[in-house]
Amino acid sequence: xxxxxxxxxxxxxxxxxxxxxxxxxxxxxxxxxxxxxxxxxxxxxxxxxxxxxxxxxxxxxxxxxxxxxxxxxxxxxxxxxxxxxxxxxxxxxxxxxxxxxxxxxxxxxxxxxxxxxxxxxxxxxxxxxxxxxxxxxxxxxxxxxxxxxxxxxxxxxxxxxxxxxxxxxxxxxxxxxxxxxxxxxxxxxxxxxxxxxxxxxxxxxxxxxxxxxxxxxxxxxxxx
Numbered sequence: 001x002x003x004x005x006x007x008x009x010x011x012x013x014x015x016x017x018x019x020x021x022x023x024x025x026x027x028x029x030x031x032x033x034x035x036x037x038x039x040x041x042x043x044x045x046x047x048x049x050x051x052x053x054x055x056x057x058x059x060x061x062x063x064x065x066x067x068x069x070x071x072x073x074x075x076x077x078x079x080x081x082x083x084x085x086x087x088x089x090x091x092x093x094x095x096x097x098x099x100x101x102x103x104x105x106x107x108x109x110x111x112x113x114x115x116x117x118x119x120x121x122x123x124x125x126x127x128x129x130x131x132x133x134x135x136x137x138x139x140x141x142x143x144x145x146x147x148x149x150x151x152x153x154x155x156x157x158x159x160x161x162x163x164x165x166x167x168x169x170x171x172x173x174x175x176x177x178x179x180x181x182x183x184x185x186x187x188x189x190x191x192x193x194x195x196x197x198x199x200x201x202x203x204x205x206x207x208x209x210x211x212x213x214x215x216x217x218x219x220x221x222x223x224x
């Protein structure tokens with residue numbers, strides 16, 4: 001149970017004078033981080049005390065991304081999440097999860113969902129992007145084209161996309177590795193359960209057909 005969470009009769013559309021539901025003295029744990037993950041980003045400053053946000057570490061932001069990946073998994077989608085964080089204040093600017101299956105879209109990754117959630121008027125050159133999985137080529141291009149200062153990766157898949165990580169570094173993006181074991185286990189479970197969906201998410205139907213032809217359910221291998 002999250003400490004000091006109060007029940008309110010007001011809905012999400014009228015929050016101007018609502019009390020904080022996560023206060024400064026709340027502990028940083030899975031319960032509070034899950035609440036932060038599920039609160040709409042535009043309401044975080046209203047509902048979460050800035051002193052609580054100030055306590056969050058990179059590990060905590062990655063855990064929020066993993067909790068979002070779990071949300072995607074529970075929805076029947078791909079288990080990948082992302083969070084955009086202001087490097088100066090630590091405030092969460094955007095967050096999201098892969099919606100490729102849920103929205104029936106060719107491309108809707110966790111990183112892009114988080115970036116879209118942040119909006120078009122954010123200066124990403126002063127922000128970090130946390131992703132639970134090593135980025136594909138499209139997310140790699142978006143990361144450096146939007147001038148992100150830093151990318152933090154929660155699962156490198158044993159270097160499956162080393163070329164993308166090297167490309168980001170060559171473009172001046174700081175690439176840090178902060179592997180989350182719970183997130184890695186979740187993704188492994190998902191990929192084992194739904195190898196075709198996993199491959200389609202990165203490589204499309206053509207990738208699925210290649211995988212089936214080769215009888216090699218390798219999932220997120222490097223896209224050629």
